[in-house]
Amino acid sequence: MRREDLADLGAFMAVAEAGSFTRAAAKLGTSQSALSHTIKRLEARLGVRLLTRTTRSVVPTEAGEALLGTLTPAFDSIEGQLAALGAMRERPAGSVRITASEHAATTVLWPALHRLLPAYPDIKVELSIDSSLVDIVSGRFDAGVRIGEAVARDMVATRIGPDLRMVVVGSPTYFANHPIPLVPQDLAGHRCINLRLPTAGGFYAWELEKDGREVRVRVEGQLAFNNSAMVARAAEDGFGLAFVMEDHVAAQLADGRLIRVLEDWCPPFTGYHLYYPSRRQPTPAFAILVEALRYRG
Numbered sequence: 001m002r003r004e005d006l007a008d009l010g011a012f013m014a015v016a017e018a019g020s021f022t023r024a025a026a027k028l029g030t031s032q033s034a035l036s037h038t039i040k041r042l043e044a045r046l047g048v049r050l051l052t053r054t055t056r057s058v059v060p061t062e063a064g065e066a067l068l069g070t071l072t073p074a075f076d077s078i079e080g081q082l083a084a085l086g087a088m089r090e091r092p093a094g095s096v097r098i099t100a101s102e103h104a105a106t107t108v109l110w111p112a113l114h115r116l117l118p119a120y121p122d123i124k125v126e127l128s129i130d131s132s133l134v135d136i137v138s139g140r141f142d143a144g145v146r147i148g149e150a151v152a153r154d155m156v157a158t159r160i161g162p163d164l165r166m167v168v169v170g171s172p173t174y175f176a177n178h179p180i181p182l183v184p185q186d187l188a189g190h191r192c193i194n195l196r197l198p199t200a201g202g203f204y205a206w207e208l209e210k211d212g213r214e215v216r217v218r219v220e221g222q223l224a225f226n227n228s229a230m231v232a233r234a235a236e237d238g239f240g241l242a243f244v245m246e247d248h249v250a251a252q253l254a255d256g257r258l259i260r261v262l263e264d265w266c267p268p269f270t271g272y273h274l275y276y277p278s279r280r281q282p283t284p285a286f287a288i289l290v291e292a293l294r295y296r297g
Contacts, residue, residue, distance in 0.1 A: 008042040009071055011035060012050055016060045016068050017140065022244040046056070048194035093122035093287030099134045100127060100145035103228065103245055104272050108161040109145065109293070114294040123285045131226075132198040137277060142286055156278050160293040161271035166207070169258040169264065173238035177279070181261055184208050184215045191240035192219035196226045203249075206243045208265040215265075219243075 011028065015035065018024040021217040025032045034133060041051050050064035055280050060068055100109055105127055128134075128141070134146045144197055147164070151157045168181070174191075182185055187206070194203040219238045232249050235242035236257050242249075246266075252258040272294055282290070 005045075008045075009067075010043055010075070011038045012064075013068065013075065015039060015051060015058055016064060019057045019059065021058060021165055033068065043266045084102075091122050092288055093282040094174050094282075094283050095124040096143070096286050096289055097126045097141045098130065098137060098143050098145065098274075099130055101128050101131045101249065104145040105129055106136040106246060108123060110270050112126060112160075112293050116289065120285075120288065123288065127290070136275075142275050143276040143290075145272050145274055146275045151273050151275045154278060157273040157275045158290055158293065159271065159295045160274050161295055162297050163268040164271045165268045166243055166266055167246045167249065167253075167260050168206070168208075168241055168243050168261055168262045169232075169235055169249055170254070171236055171238045171243045171258055172256065174235075174240065175259060182261065184217050184265060187219055187241070190219075190221075192221040193231050193240045193242045194221060194224035194232050195228060195231050195243070196224055198226070204243075208262065209267055210265045236264065247257055 003111075010274045011024070014028055015021055016025040019026065021032045021035055028035065038050060046063075047245065048063040049061050050067060052059050052061055098109065111129060117125065119124065128139075133146070134141065134144060136142075145160070148157065148159065168180075168187075178190060181190060184206075191208075199203050203218070205218050208215045208217060219241075223234050223239055225234070228244055228248060231242045232244050232252070234240065235244075236249075236252055240259070246253075249258050253260055273291060
């Protein structure tokens with residue numbers, strides 16, 4: 001294979017992944033017209049159309065999808081081998097891309113990175129904050145972070161945080177006019193603040209458990225958000241009950257701004273895990289990051 005062929009294939013991958021000639025050109029540091037010419041030259045050489053261009057996006061054709069399925073693991077392998085050469089350097093170097101929720105990023109990832117990165121100036125980390133269940137392979141992420149029980153079986157998983165716990169909370173102002181709920185069924189008589197998750201396709205059902213009995217409660221109320229911080233804020237301001245991470249409202253619980261209820265229905269569960277494909281060859285930079293994140297509690 002000629003070197004220019006390899007460059008053309010890389011250009012095709014960039015356009016297919018970006019879904020746009022403009023974004024791909026910016027990433028590759030070239031012009032849109034030059035990139036378009038490269039793709040046309042590649043299509044002419046192969047004798048098939050690889051991309052379908054519309055006014056809004058660029059998507060691979062069936063032939064393009066087949067080629068992309070071959071190229072992606074091959075280029076990933078090449079990148080892994082090149083990155084592995086960093087082990088021969090005195091200082092580990094490389095880039096690591098991780099997708100995680102905002103809660104995982106702020107409570108687990110950032111504290112570890114804050115300690116690690118000053119000692120390794122040649123390691124670069126990109127955190128993509130996303131609450132949806134991202135496909136790390138198609139998204140070209142090195143790793144993702146999820147609750148332990150949600151990690152797929154074909155992934156390598158490393159525990160990076162302690163057990164977590166959800167809590168049902170309300171403000172003193174709210175409870176001045178509403179009774180304390182004693183069982184999950186009592187929530188039907190309360191104003192509750194809903195949370196919409198991108199992966200749920202609707203509002204999150206509160207997951208409660210006691211003595212092995214699991215209950216999922218669909219709650220009703222005047223307010224709904226797609227952000228846990230706003231759910232907690234609305235509860236603190238007296239607009240209803242909220243179901244949030246315990247550590248997210250620890251300060252409010254400690255000083256009495258929020259009151260915990262249904263505590264016996266909120267047991268702890270397995271905390272965050274860093275996960276990545278089992279076939280992935282860890283680079284020195286990635287290995288150092290995994291070791292720094294590993295939970296030793």
